[in-house]
Amino acid sequence: MNFRRRKNSEGGSSASPGPQTGAIVEQELLMDNLLRAVGNLGFRQVLPSPISSRRVLEGDPELTRWIDGSPVEVVSDNSNLILSPSHFLNVFKRYLDNVGTRGAHVAKWFYLAPVVRVRAGELSIKHEFGLFILGEDSPLAAAQLIDAVSQISTTLGVRDFSIEVNSLGCKVCQKDYRHLLTEHFKRQSVNLCQTCTESLDDNPFVVWSCAEPGCRGQLQDAPQIVDFLDEECRANLMSVLETVDSLGITYALHPTLMVKPLREKVMFRVSMPTGILGEGGNFTHFSTALGAAAEVPLIGFLTNFERLWQFVPEEAKSLTTHVEVFMVPLGPVASRRALLMHHELQRAGIDAAESMLGHASIKSQLKEANERHSDITLIIGQKEALDETVILRDMRSGIQEVFASERIVDEVKKRLGK
Known part of the structure; x- marks a missing residue:
């Protein structure tokens, strides 16, 4: 969905998602409904910077791979600047700056902003939607985030979505599990694709998200992370699931769910029969990479407007808003x-x-x-x-x-x- 500028009848210009007037109105309506639904849940809109530092990406290879494309350089005296390929790091940095000024506090923020990447030589522009609870990653906060995503999806008319939940635990939980998982996959390496085979020692979790049939076939008998969670991480996961269940939200425990670029603790995915609506979880480990002296709790959910538009049924796109x-x-x-x-x-x-x-x-x-x-x-x-x-x-x-x-x-x- 490529947005272009169009002249309006008064001689100004406005963002246009395409040539069809009906589609323009419907997309503007969906955007209005999205912003209203998020605001009603107590989240405050923030405006992320369109510019990022390349050094943040270069210091995290996993994050670079997750971006799925090349950043667009900003022509200036500072060759380190790029157009933001994702905004969550800028939003986290803004929150951490606020913490440094006013001390620890909980904030519920969201944004809807364009992101630019180059894929296969083509410029790709999407409108990233981020929903975050900052300053707390308790089971209650995680359940509230999942509930917010569920309510927003329902409000927009999205049907047949399912929520999958998993936990990667903490570094302590992962230490022994990584070794066992690596050994298990090495015994099956003849069935793994080349990419997964080469990545086993550094990151055995790569097999979890691989789409190759040979790799998918090795997951069924692999040891499950939930069996290796320590007492604290297990209690955290169970509390999240119990709270989500008490809210009447249908979910499934997915023992091999891996949400990139996350690495620890609870994560979740909103899936549709024909694709993925969005993913979220615990982003806390990024806080120290952004300069925090100690980890600051950060949890969130990411998708984009184009993906939301894809999964909203046609009849819901044409529904008008109600005013009193x-x-x-x-x-x-x-x-x-x-x-x-x-x-x-x-x-x-x-x-x-x-x-x-x-x-x-x-x-x-x-x-x-x-x-x-x-x-x-x-x-x-x-x-x-x-x-x-x-x-x-x-x-x-x-x-x-x-x-x-x-x-x-x-x-x-x-x-x-x-």
């Missing part, structure tokens, strides 16, 4: 009063929308009110503007009544049960 109140002013004087009233409604916690620009007719505005499934429409004509009154139309019953402008916020709240 829609403003319908007629003429410049009425529009000024409607703008003030819209502000008062929003300040009172009422979800209000309008479409007053562009000399919109009453017919077109009422049509949009219907399309937005508004509960109440507030109509202000020239007469109402002069009389300081408002026509309140209950869209559910069709009944219209006239109220003084000063009473309208209280009347709307009463009608909405607020």
